[in-house]
Amino acid sequence: MSHVNKAGTFTLGARRVTRLGYGAMQLAGAGVFGPPKDRKAALAVLREAVASGVDHIDTSDFYGPHITNQLIREALHPYPKNLVIVTKIGARRGEDKSWIPSFSREELTQAVHDNLRNLGLDVLEVVNLRSMFGIHGPAEGSIEAPLTVLADLQRQGLVRHIGLSNVTAAQIAEGRRICEVVCVQNLYNLAHRSDDALIDDLARDGTAYVPFFPLGGFTPLQSAALSDVAKELGATPMQVALAWLLQRAPNILLIPGTSSAEHLRQNIAAAGLELPGDMVTVLDQIATNSAPA
Numbered sequence: 337m338s339h340v341n342k343a344g345t346f347t348l349g350a351r352r353v354t355r356l357g358y359g360a361m362q363l364a365g366a367g368v369f370g371p372p373k374d375r376k377a378a379l380a381v382l383r384e385a386v387a388s389g390v391d392h393i394d395t396s397d398f399y400g401p402h403i404t405n406q407l408i409r410e411a412l413h414p415y416p417k418n419l420v421i422v423t424k425i426g427a428r429r430g431e432d433k434s435w436i437p438s439f440s441r442e443e444l445t446q447a448v449h450d451n452l453r454n455l456g457l458d459v460l461e462v463v464n465l466r467s468m469f470g471i472h473g474p475a476e477g478s479i480e481a482p483l484t485v486l487a488d489l490q491r492q493g494l495v496r497h498i499g500l501s502n503v504t505a506a507q508i509a510e511g512r513r514i515c516e517v518v519c520v521q522n523l524y525n526l527a528h529r530s531d532d533a534l535i536d537d538l539a540r541d542g543t544a545y546v547p548f549f550p551l552g553g554f555t556p557l558q559s560a561a562l563s564d565v566a567k568e569l570g571a572t573p574m575q576v577a578l579a580w581l582l583q584r585a586p587n588i589l590l591i592p593g594t595s596s597a598e599h600l601r602q603n604i605a606a607a608g609l610e611l612p613g614d615m616v617t618v619l620d621q622i623a624t625n626s627a628p629a
């Protein structure tokens with residue numbers, strides 16, 4: 337049994353995927369902008385992920401922009417039948433690497449077509465609408481207008497399933513009045529647990545929760561408690577952070593991002609890492625201890 341299968345599976349839209357997937361954002365250049373510093377290595381990471389059993393890749397056409405999707409296409413097209421590529425729309429990139437909210441009907445429609453073209457697909461399996469009321473975290477505001485556009489694109493057959501990203505519980509409820517919401521992608525990890533209650537609610541509904549920054553993102557997780565647990569288990573701190581997410585709730589799907597084949601292997605191996613209950617208790621305290629006063 338390959339390591340990745342040890343993570344188990346969960347339903348994402350109409351598909352059953354392994355809970356240990358891959359996030360492609362790290363493949364673009366610095367600041368998620370421009371080409372990768374090592375193009376061959378980026379293609380090799382994608383191919384190795386899929387060869388290792390990863391069947392869920394998270395991406396966006398605004399990574400690069402366009403470049404990450406073009407790498408995915410070059411590395412993996414024609415895609416294996418079981419591969420689910422999830423993308424997101426709602427922003428575009430400025431020349432200065434900025435992230436610019438893009439919610440007009442024209443921009444959202446263009447974004448879906450850009451993803452289709454650059455990924456080489458006729459239909460996108462799952463598209464997340466990325467709320468931009470807050471750049472770094474969810475903020476309230478109606479998503480009705482942009483989600484209605486995405487639902488129209490779904491009715492036209494360009495999109496199979498819809499998810500939401502960087503959203504509040506109220507926005508998810510609003511979204512469900514417009515279309516089916518198959519997944520939620522928000523910031524969540526060992527040290528950042530604002531979504532604890534939301535994850536449990538979504539688990540009860542059978543909705544996938546896909547934490548972004550599972551390893552801490554641009555500032556990878558660092559904690560003495562995490563390092564101690566990792567040492568005791570003969571694992572790396574990042575592997576423990578991923579194993580903790582896998583045991584946290586059955587609807588959590590992982591998309592750790594890496595540009596390194598070595599890190600990819602370590603992340604996949606985390607699927608086989610069992611955390612004893614006493615260690616989970618220690619790890620559970622990290623968020624409490626790192627919460628702002």
Ligand SMILES: NC(=O)c1ccc[n+]([C@@H]2O[C@H](COP(=O)([O-])OP(=O)(O)OC[C@H]3O[C@@H](n4cnc5c(N)ncnc54)[C@H](OP(=O)(O)O)[C@@H]3O)[C@@H](O)[C@H]2O)c1
Pocket residue numbers: 358359360361362394395424466501502521522547548549550551552553554556572574575591592593594595596598599600602603
């Ligand atoms: N919806 C949203 O708003 C949103 C926002 C951000 C990200 N995302 C998605 O979520 C995915 C995951 O987020 P992310 O890539 O930003 O953050 P992440 O997975 O939390 O962490 C990535 C960072 O950790 C490093 N890393 C990965 N594996 C490691 C390992 N085994 N040991 C040590 N370091 C390791 C990576 O560097 P190396 O390349 O050197 O390994 C990179 O610096 C993205 O790829 C993207 O698809 C979505």
